Amino acid sequence: QVRLVESGGGMVQAGGSLRLSCAASGRTFSRYGMGWFRQAPGKEREFVVAISWSGGSTDYADSVKGRFTISRDNAKNTVYLQMNGLKPEDTAVYYCAADLHGTGTHSYEYEYWGQGTQVTVSS
16 A cells, blocks of 8 residues: 655746655555656646656656656655746646556556645746
């Protein structure tokens, strides 16, 4: 079992930055690939970025490449999402998720989910 708790969301103006954190419980955190997804009102949940269990491999959605950076600290059971150059279209609830089998880009590949944190970007 892995419990995930996101934090760091908030409201920011376009061009600003936020850093999301996802704290995980459980001793097996380092075995899981971790991902961030987001869901805007009236839209499907979409993949943002994923990182392998070691941190050695990452996969970004085209919409966030060059602006967002994922990292993880297995000693702290935490994964981070640094978001720079935020745009109004980045407004969504952001979820972190854990995938025992790799670093999928589809939500159905993830076994555990956090409750989400709201990110709002004003123009």
